[in-house]
Amino acid sequence: MSALGNIIKKEVRELMTPTTFVPIILIAIMFGSLGNAIGSIEEEIEERPVIGYIDADNSNLSFIATSILNNFADVAFNSTDIADINTGIDELKNEEGIALYIIPSNFSENIYNSIPGEIKIYWIMRGAGILDSITSAVVEELINIINVNISYELISTNVTVNATTALTPTYRNETTYFKNKELPGVSPSEIAGIMSSQSSFIPIIIMMIIIMAGSTVISSMALEKENKTLETLLTLPVKRVSIVAGKIISSAIIGLMLAVIYMIGFSYYMSSLEFSGSINLAQLGLVLEPTELLLLGLSVFVTLIAALSLCMLLGTLAKNYKSAQTLTFPVTLFALIPMFMTMFKDFDTLPLALKGFLFGIPFSHPMMAPRALLFDDYLLVISGIIYVVIFSIILIAIVVWVFKTDRLLTGSTNKKLKSLFKRKRR
Amino acid sequence: MAVIEVKNLRKNYGSIEAVKGISFSVNQGEIFGLIGPNGAGKTTTLRVLSTLLSITSGTVKIMDYDLQQQSNEIRKIISYLPEDAGAYKNLTGKRYLEFIANFFEKNNLKDMIDRGEEIADLGERIYDKVDTYSKGMMRKLLVGRALMTFPKLAILDEPTSGLDVNNSQEIRKLVKSIARQGTTILLSSHNMLEVEFLCNRIALISQGVIVESGTPKDLMNKHNAKNIEEVFTRVVR
Numbered sequence: 001m002s003a004l005g006n007i008i009k010k011e012v013r014e015l016m017t018p019t020t021f022v023p024i025i026l027i028a029i030m031f032g033s034l035g036n037a038i039g040s041i042e043e044e045i046e047e048r049p050v051i052g053y054i055d056a057d058n059s060n061l062s063f064i065a066t067s068i069l070n071n072f073a074d075v076a077f078n079s080t081d082i083a084d085i086n087t088g089i090d091e092l093k094n095e096e097g098i099a100l101y102i103i104p105s106n107f108s109e110n111i112y113n114s115i116p117g118e119i120k121i122y123w124i125m126r127g128a129g130i131l132d133s134i135t136s137a138v139v140e141e142l143i144n145i146i147n148v149n150i151s152y153e154l155i156s157t158n159v160t161v162n163a164t165t166a167l168t169p170t171y172r173n174e175t176t177y178f179k180n181k182e183l184p185g186v187s188p189s190e191i192a193g194i195m196s197s198q199s200s201f202i203p204i205i206i207m208m209i210i211i212m213a214g215s216t217v218i219s220s221m222a223l224e225k226e227n228k229t230l231e232t233l234l235t236l237p238v239k240r241v242s243i244v245a246g247k248i249i250s251s252a253i254i255g256l257m258l259a260v261i262y263m264i265g266f267s268y269y270m271s272s273l274e275f276s277g278s279i280n281l282a283q284l285g286l287v288l289e290p291t292e293l294l295l296l297g298l299s300v301f302v303t304l305i306a307a308l309s310l311c312m313l314l315g316t317l318a319k320n321y322k323s324a325q326t327l328t329f330p331v332t333l334f335a336l337i338p339m340f341m342t343m344f345k346d347f348d349t350l351p352l353a354l355k356g357f358l359f360g361i362p363f364s365h366p367m368m369a370p371r372a373l374l375f376d377d378y379l380l381v382i383s384g385i386i387y388v389v390i391f392s393i394i395l396i397a398i399v400v401w402v403f404k405t406d407r408l409l410t411g412s413t414n415k416k417l418k419s420l421f422k423r424k425r426r
Numbered sequence: 427m428a429v430i431e432v433k434n435l436r437k438n439y440g441s442i443e444a445v446k447g448i449s450f451s452v453n454q455g456e457i458f459g460l461i462g463p464n465g466a467g468k469t470t471t472l473r474v475l476s477t478l479l480s481i482t483s484g485t486v487k488i489m490d491y492d493l494q495q496q497s498n499e500i501r502k503i504i505s506y507l508p509e510d511a512g513a514y515k516n517l518t519g520k521r522y523l524e525f526i527a528n529f530f531e532k533n534n535l536k537d538m539i540d541r542g543e544e545i546a547d548l549g550e551r552i553y554d555k556v557d558t559y560s561k562g563m564m565r566k567l568l569v570g571r572a573l574m575t576f577p578k579l580a581i582l583d584e585p586t587s588g589l590d591v592n593n594s595q596e597i598r599k600l601v602k603s604i605a606r607q608g609t610t611i612l613l614s615s616h617n618m619l620e621v622e623f624l625c626n627r628i629a630l631i632s633q634g635v636i637v638e639s640g641t642p643k644d645l646m647n648k649h650n651a652k653n654i655e656e657v658f659t660r661v662v663r
Contacts, residue, residue, distance in 0.1 A: 228512035232571075235476045235506040236529045239498060406479050410439060 026330055049139050050097040052077030052088045059108035061117070061169075064153055065146045069101060072142055085122070089177070092124055098188075099123050099139050111150070114162040116171045119143065125178035125188040127346025128195035128371060137189055143172055179348070179375035195371060203339035203367040205265075206300065209258045210335045210363055213304055214311040215328045217251045221315025222324030230408065240403040244312065244396065251308045256301060292373040295381055299366040302388045306362040307331065309395035316402045338364035346371070347380060362388045427454050428487075429579055429610040430475065435484035437470050444470040446634035447484065452627075457601065457611040459625035461618070461654075463662055467634040468614040469509065472583050475612065476506035489578055502530075505577035509584040511568050515557040519548055519567050522556060523574065530575045538574050545600060546570030561588040569597055573604055580604065582613040586620060598624055618655040628654070632662045 001009070051073045055062045058080055069075060076095040077088045088100045102120035111117040121143075150169040154161055161169075176183045178191060224230040233243065288296065311331060318324040338361050347355060347368050358364045365384035372380045402408060430452040437445040445467040452458040460468045473479045475486060477497040486493035491500045513522045523542040527535055543552055546567045551559070559567065565588045572580060585601065586594035601624060605611050615621050621628055622642050629639040638645060638661045642654055651657045 227515060228508065228510050229514055231473075231476075231478060231508045232506070232511055232526075232568075234478055235501060235504065236526065237498065237502040238529055409473070409478060 020326065027333055048072070048074045049099070050074045050076050050092070050095055051099045051101065051139060052092050052097055053101040053103065054079045054082060054084055054088060055103045056080060056082040056105040057103045057107035061108040061111055061150055061153065062103045064149050065101070065103055065119070065170075068142060068146050068149060072145070073139065089122055089124065097124060098126075111154070111165060111169050112159060112161065114165045116165055116169060117150075118173050119146070119170050120173045121175070121187075123174060123176040123178075123188050125176050125191065127349035128178070128188075128192050129343065129345040129349065140187065140189060143170065146170060179377060181375055202370050203342050206303070206363070206366050207335040207339045209300070209304065210307045211328065211332055213251055213254060213258065214307045214331045215324075216254065217247060217308050217311040218315040218318060218324045218327050218331075219321060220247060220251075221312065222318035222321045222327075225318065226320040234403075234408070241400050244399050244403055248305065248308050248312060248396065252301075252305055256304070258304075260297075288370070288373055295378075295385070296366065296369050296373060299369045299381060299385050299388075302385055302392065303362055303366045306388050306392040306395065307335075309392050309399060310334075310362075312399045313395055313402065316399065316408055334361055335363045337361060338367050342367045342371075359384070359387070362391050428452065429454050429456075429489055430458075430612060431485075431487040432471075432475075433485045435471070435474065435486060436482045437467075437474055437479060438482045444634055445474070448629075448631065448634070448636045449484075450629055450636060450639065452610055452612060454610055455605055455608050456626045457605050457613065457624050459621045459628040460612070460614045460631055461616075461621055461628055461658060462614075462631035466631045466662075468631055469583055471631070472506070472581050472612065472614060476504060476581050477501055478506075503578040504581060505572045505575050505579070506581045507568055507572040507583060507585060509587055513556045513564065513567060513571070516555065518555055519546065519552040519559070522567065523552075523571060526571050527574065538576075542570040542574030544570075545573050547596070562590060562593055565589050566593065566597075569600070573600065573609075577609055579610045579612065582611060584615055585613055586615075586617065594620070618653065618658060622654045630658065630661050637661055 049072075051069060052075060053066055053069055055066050055078070066078070076097050077091040077100070079088060082102070082104065085100070085102065091097070092100055100122040102122070104118055104120065107117040107119075147168060147170055151166055154166050154169060172187075174185065174187045176186050176188055176191060178188070183191065224233065234240075311328075314327040314330065315324065318327050338358060341350075341354070341358055342364065345354075347358060350358060358368075365381070365388055369381045369384065372378075428451045430450070432451065433449050434447045435445055435449070436443070436447050448467075448471065450458070460471060462468050470479065474481060475488065475493070477493065477500055481494060488500050489503055491503075493500060513519075514525070517525065520539070520543070523539050523546075524535075527538045527542065530538065546552065546569070548559075548563055548566060551563065552567075556564065556567070565586075569585060572582065580601075582601070586597050589597060598620060601611055601613075611624075613624070625642060627639065627641050628645065629636045630645075631637070638657070640648070645651075645657045646653065649657045649660050651660065
């Protein structure tokens with residue numbers, strides 16, 4: 001064998017270790033399942049929006065508007081009686097509809113008197129992610145098409161109206177229903193705009209805290225092994241549980257400090273957003289109350305503990321500082337996936353499988369919590385906190401078990417477990 | 427009184443049998459040496475006795491404490507110095523000794539740390555970060571750490587590894603004096619002169635089995651050898 005071949009063979013052998021391959025295999029599996037899930041979201045977006053309308057005017061101009069709605073959307077409800085509003089909203093909620101258009105009885109009369117005609121829109125908003133607001137943006141565009149067509153009708157039939165009304169014959173009066181809140185005067189795209197500013201900011205901060213605190217723990221374990229201090233530590237009169245708890249608690253204290261810094265910054269961030277343009281968020285109930293901030297802080301803290309426990313477990317696999325860097329990869333990945341998912345879609349609008357996947361990742365919960373708390377979805381936040389606490393307890397128990405076996409020093413588990421597996425194989 | 431009682435100790439790593447049923451006992455104040463070629467099972471035996479590794483079969487008792495059942499009690503009375511041990515690099519030598527002492531002594535903490543400093547004999551360098559220490563200085567600090575706690579049993583794996591001749595001699599004298607004060611010493615070494623000088627009794631271990639044991643003098647007589655090195659080469663082939 002040539003010298004080059006010899007070196008290549010040696011290098012390949014050294015690099016072909018489980019720590020090199022396991023994270024990549026995990027990523028491949030995750031991206032595969034994520035691809036399937038995102039495919040189902042794309043199909044959802046390509047579907048025609050489902051709407052309803054009440055044409056109480058029943059005129060030539062309102063006919064133009066309803067014709068456009070019939071052409072560009074699936075109409076799940078239509079009526080001519082203004083009293084059917086609640087029935088229409090209920091019908092649309094059942095049919096996954098997104099908007100109910102109301103054309104009042106004085107619609108054409110006002111336009112012919114040079115007063116822009118009102119189109120009331122009752123939006124049924126289901127999610128505030130970037131992808132969630134695409135469908136409502138399509139429906140909003142229908143209003144522009146209605147305007148253009150009514151303008152054309154007014155001009156082509158030589159109706160005497162003032163220029164402003166001829167060019168913009170209608171105006172919108174919107175009310176949005178989102179997660180049991182009625183938000184008058186706000187459109188879904190405006191809400192999505194406010195939420196997206198959080199969507200891109202909060203998950204990034206949380207992801208950074210998890211990665212920073214997590215890599216500290218993994219490196220700490222790796223350094224114990226690399227600097228050959230672990231053997232000494234394990235022979236000192238201190239219980240294994242205390243060693244594990246000591247490492248997790250110290251990192252959690254640092255993590256808590258990071259969380260407090262985050263919460264202070266977040267409070268200022270939210271207070272600066274209270275007046276977002278012409279929308280008064282406080283008036284709409286879109287600001288977090290102190291108890292909600294506390295829940296958010298708790299969610300961040302328990303997630304940190306979960307992250308640190310996971311990192312401790314990964315740290316036991318680290319042979320040295322170099323391999324510890326590789327082992328931070330799954331943690332980064334677990335933080336990145338929910339970050340992107342919560343940016344693009346609301347938890348409520350995800351397909352069931354993806355909901356389960358997102359809920360299963362403990363790092364998702366503090367990323368979903370702010371939006372859920374704004375809309376009083378305490379069930380998601382509290383169940384998330386409980387899940388993460390259980391996840392952490394199980395992980396800590398596993399870490400303590402690993403500390404009690406030979407695994408830390410020899411890379412294999414003790415004989416009891418092996419003999420158990422042998423017995424099962426037999 | 428037997429401080430260590432090892433009976434038919436076996437330790438497997440998967441399918442590899444590292445230690446194949448060894449038995450020995452060590453009395454209080456005795457210096458007992460385990461010698462053998464690389465991979466013979468010396469370090470595995472020391473790691474088992476230090477509570478680091480679990481036992482595959484057999485029994486080990488230290489001061490009448492059962493190793494499998496009472497490892498927490500055993501850790502209070504032993505001190506283990508691994509062959510290639512290190513210390514926390516961001517701590518100073520003094521802080522490192524304080525950190526270890528805090529696990530043992532609550533009342534005479536200062537005395538213990540002073541003793542560690544005295545054994546390590548690093549002068550003013552004890553206040554420097556461990557990161558700046560040479561290999562020899564590090565070893566002296568670790569010997570200080572291992573012996574400052576007045577252990578009932580000190581398990582020393584290659585105690586003079588990395589030390590020059592003068593420092594090695596100092597450590598050997600120290601080990602002898604500690605044993606005279608009642609501490610039992612179990613050590614392994616590749617240095618046959620060291621073993622001959624230090625140990626009251628030795629056991630030669632090869633391929634996981636004790637092939638010979640006794641006092642250095644008895645073994646030399648038995649094998650008609652001038653020193654332990656000759657005994658070693660004759661017994662361990």
